C-alpha cells in the first residue's frame with residue numbers, strides 16, 4: 225500500500241482554515257448536539273424540536289418539528305443580509321459565451337420561475353425532471369422547485385431518450401424541462417426530439433418547458449401544442465416576487481439516480497433539513513470556502529457531486545462559483561486551465577478520470593496557463609491513483625494546494641470520509657478519515673472491525689443527517705441493498721471494499737463485487753490498477769477477475785498505453801505489478817485497448833468487462849457514456865483470446 229508518503233497541511237493554509245483540529249473531538253463528544261449546532265448555520269422558519277429520531281430506521285428523521293425553505297437558505301438570505309451584489313455564478317458556455325449572475329439576480333430568476341411553475345400547475349410534492357446542460361437556468365429551476373416544494377430530479381443532458389424515459393416514468397413527473405439543443409464537443413445537437421420520445425404516451429407529464437439554447441443552430445424544434453411551452457414566453461413575464469412557504473425538515477427535496485456502476489440505477493430520495501445541514505457544513509469545512517473564493521466544481525449538474533457541491537452546498541454558503549457548460553477538452557484540452565486562469569479560480573474540485581486524461585497530455589498542458597490563483601484542489605468519483613494525485617498536486621496545484629479526496633455516494637448525500645484541509649495530513653490515494661460527526665469503519669462479514677491492512681467492507685456505523693431516506697417507489701430495495709446485510713449492528717453497507725491502515729486512514733479498494741479472489745488471496749481492483757498506472761507506459765487501466773478452474777479467478781488487466789509504440793508490454797507490466805504488490809498480483813492476461821467503458825460520470829464499468837471475460841452478457845448498459853468503447857474492448861478481447 226503506497227501509504228508511506230504523508231503530506232501535512234501547509235502552515236499558512238492551516239493558520240487560516242475554517243475548521244481546526246478540535247472539531248473531531250467536539251463532534252465525537254456529542255454528535256447529535258454537534259449536528260444541531262451545524263443545523264443552526266441555516267435559517268429555520270420554525271426551530272426543530274428533535275435532532276434525531278431513529279424510530280423509523282432505516283429511514284431516520286432529522287430535525288423534526290423544524291421548518292425551512294431550502295431555496296431561501298441558498299439564495300434569499302444572502303440578499304437579505306446585504307450580499308445581493310455578490311456574484312453567485314460565473315457561467316462559461318462551451319462556445320465561449322459567458323454570463324455573470326449575482327445573488328440578487330438569482331433571487332429574481334428563481335422567483336420568476338417559481339411563479340411560472342405554479343402557473344403550470346406544479347406544486348408541493350409534484351416531480352419535475354430536468355434534462356438540461358450546465359446552465360444558470362438549470363440551477364434556477366432546481367432552486368425554484370425547492371422554493372415551491374416540488375421534488376426535482378436532474379437527468380444528465382447527454383443521456384439517450386431511453387435513459388431519460390426511465391427516469392421520467394419512474395418519478396411520475398408532471399413536468400419535463402429541456403432545451404431545444406445542446407452543445408456537445410463543439411457541435412450544436414438538437415435534443416427536443418429525444419425529450420419528446422421520452423415522454424411519449426406518459427399521461428402524467430402535463431407540460432414540457434423548453435429553454436432556448438442552440439436557437440438557429442437547431443431549427444425546426446418539434447412542438448406539441450398545449451403541452452409544450454417556451455421558457456421565454458412563460459417565465460419572462462412573471463413577477464420577480466414570490467412568497468416562499470416553509471416546509472418540514474423531512475420534506476423530499478430531490479431524487480437522484482445512482483450512476484449505475486453496479487447495476488440498474490437506484491432513485492434515492494433526499495430530504496431537506498438534514499441534507500442541507502450535512503451538505504452546507506461539509507462544503508464549508510472540507511473546501512474551506514471564504515467570502516473571496518472563486519470555487520469551481522467541474523461535475524455535470526445531474527451528478528450527486530454537483531447537487532451537494534455545486535448547488536445546495538456552495539449556494540447555502542453564499543459562495544462565488546464558476547460553472548462550465550461544455551466538455552473539458554473542447555475546443556482544446558487546456559480548456560479547464562484556461563477557465564481557471566480567466567476567473568482566478570481558487571478552489572477546483574475534479575475527478576480522477578479527468579486527471580488521468582490531462583496526464584496523457586503531459587505537464588506541458590497545465591504549465592501553459594497561470595494557475596497561481598489556486599489554493600485548494602479536490603477529487604471525487606473514484607479512488608484517485610497515487611500517481612494521478614501526485615501529478616495533480618505538482619502540476620496543477622504547484623505543490624502548494626492540499627487535495628481533498630472526498631469519499632461519498634449518492635446515498636450518503638455529502639462527504640463522509642474526507643480530510644479537513646487545514647488539519648488532516650494527506651496520504652495520496654486515501655480519503656483519509658471520517659469527517660467530524662460521521663462514523664465509518666471497515667468490517668468483516670461478521671461485522672467486526674478488521675485489523676489494519678486487512679481487506680473488509682466500508683460501513684457507516686451511525687445514522688447521519690444527509691443520508692438518503694429511501695429508494696423512490698422501492699423501499700424494499702433500499703432496505704435490502706444497504707441495511708439488511710448488517711441489520712444486527714445497524715450499519716449502513718456502502719458497497720465498497722476497503723482497508724484501514726495503522727493510522728485509521730481508509731483506502732477504498734473498489735466495489736465489493738470487483739474484489740478479486742486469486743488462490744484465496746483477496747486483491748483490490750483499485751490497488752492493482754494503481755500499480756499499473758504507476759508504470760510510465762500506462763495511461764489508464766481496468767482490472768477484473770475472470771473465472772479460472774485452478775485459481776478461482778485470474779487477473780485480467782485492460783490497459784490504455786501512453787503515446788504510441790509497441791504494445792508488447794505484457795511481460796514488463798506483469799513484472800512491474802509483481803514488484804509493486806507481489807507475485808500473486810501478476811495479471812495473467814494483459815490486453816491493450818484503445819478505450820475503456822465508463823459511465824457518464826467517468827467511472828470505469830468493470831462489471832461489463834468481467835461479464836465479457838466470463839462469457840456472460842446482458843448487463844445494464846444504459847449508463848454507458850459511449851457504447852463504442854465497450855465494443856472496442858470486446859474486439860480487443862476477442863483478438864487476444866484467439867491469439868492466446
Ligand code: ATP
Nearest residue numbers: 482483484485486605606607630631632633634732
Ligand atoms: P451504482 O450505485 O448504481 O453502482 P455509483 O455507485 O457509481 O452507481 P455514485 O453514488 O455516483 O454511483 O458513486 C459512489 C461511489 O463512487 C462510491 O461508492 C465509490 O465506489 C466511488 N467513489 C466516490 N468518491 C470516491 C473517492 N473519493 N474514493 C474512492 N471511491 C470513490
Ligand code: MG
Nearest residue numbers: 482486633719
Ligand atoms: Mg453506488
